[in-house]
Amino acid sequence: MITKVFYNHSCSICKTEINHYKKITKDEFDFIDITNNHDASVSTNLDKASLLRRMHVIENGTLYSGAKAFLIVWSKIPRYRILSKIFSLPVIFTAFHLLYEVIAYCLFLKNKDQLTNKE
Numbered sequence: 001m002i003t004k005v006f007y008n009h010s011c012s013i014c015k016t017e018i019n020h021y022k023k024i025t026k027d028e029f030d031f032i033d034i035t036n037n038h039d040a041s042v043s044t045n046l047d048k049a050s051l052l053r054r055m056h057v058i059e060n061g062t063l064y065s066g067a068k069a070f071l072i073v074w075s076k077i078p079r080y081r082i083l084s085k086i087f088s089l090p091v092i093f094t095a096f097h098l099l100y101e102v103i104a105y106c107l108f109l110k111n112k113d114q115l116t117n118k119e
Helices: 012-024 038-044 048-053 067-075 078-087 090-116
Strands: 003-007 029-033 056-059 062-065
Touching (some): 003 012, 003 067, 038 056, 048 090, 056 067, 062 067, 067 090
Antiparallel strands (some): 003 056, 056 062
């Protein structure tokens, strides 16, 4: 089953990272741009602000967000699998999660004007 990755293509950092993943993977992921994408809200059952706030992954019917979503993506990419294992260790995951939340919030603030755009 293909893992769905929901990301903000309008965010230059998000777009750069996802484009990198697209280059090094084949059919493991379905990358879905959330920008003005009503179907993404329906698929995730999240409002536009929540979608914009973090990266989200649906794997085996379950929605994961934020740092956990990154661990899932990394676990499916051979060269990043070791990162997935290291960053999932409890103490390291806590620090990773907190750092991710700070960075994601800054990116959210930078891109929140998308919330006023019409779909």
